[in-house]
Amino acid sequence: MLRYQYLRPSSLDQALEMKAAGGPQARFVAGGTDVHVLRRAGRLEFSALISLRRLPELKGVRAEGDTIRIGAGCTLSELLQEPLVRQELPILCDAVKVMGCTQMRNLATIGGNVMSAVSSGDTIPPLICLDARCVLVSAQGERRLPIDQFFTGPRQTAAREDELLLALELPRPAPNQGGACLKLGRRAALDLAVVNLAVMLERGEDGGIVRARAAAGAVGPTPLRLHRTEAVLTGGRPGPELWQAAARAALEETQPWDDVRASRWYRREMIKVLLPRVIETALERAEAKA
């Protein structure tokens, strides 16, 4: 027998009303692939779950002028089928297609991945590189927060307790921008990242890098934007020397640890190996579009 209420609102207003009535003991649930694992492990307690699955306001991916808006309730499988995502956001596809397994991707949402706020959350490094903003909504109205300022600690975000993640908004990548993401796990499927790296680069007319975004997962208490790595790449001439300098910067600004998945030493070695690879793929994609 369930020891909590399961509420199924059919509109955003109804969901926010239920949350206001239930307070901190009422929790939103989207795909439930994180919530139910934690509940069964006794690490999460609540008196009510408010399901977001029937809310049309959280669905769909659309272009609005120069912005792409991804509904927080989009499942990972929906994202992979979405032409706009496949054509314009290969960096996000790289991340999503290696997450979990088909059954999990059919349930899990991008909003749930962001709101879980774990350091190894696979969609987060690409969203940081895409300059995504989190659109939060509560009974008080909407506000937007840059995703690189959203994670305040392990499983902690800057969202208020009464706020729901409505969507992620990002500027449409320009044709001379390209991005890529690489996840290293202990096996090819159904594993959390040992290291996760994402890079988004903009090429100038002379082939140099004029703008860079870089982010890493599973090598710090939260997903990290790599500001120093970006500074090294920006204005640099593509080539092995620049990749090595970028990897040195990434090592300075990440804090890998030892755990059951990998040692600190291995994670640092893998940053050195993977960063040049992900940069080269991002550059190829930028070139292909120029």
Ligand SMILES: Cc1cc2nc3c(=O)[nH]c(=O)nc-3n(C[C@H](O)[C@H](O)[C@H](O)COP(=O)(O)OP(=O)(O)OC[C@H]3O[C@@H](n4cnc5c(N)ncnc54)[C@H](O)[C@@H]3O)c2cc1C
């Ligand atoms: C078998 C398995 C494999 C997995 N593999 C991976 C993997 O490869 N990579 C990875 O990153 N993760 C993985 N996960 C973890 C998890 O599935 C993902 O983080 C997933 O994206 C969570 O989405 P969800 O919709 O199921 O979230 P839920 O479990 O529904 O919710 C997660 C958290 O977010 C909150 N929440 C959800 N949606 C909203 C919203 N719109 N607004 C406010 N709060 C919200 C919930 O209250 C809860 O705190 C895996 C989990 C399982 C069980």
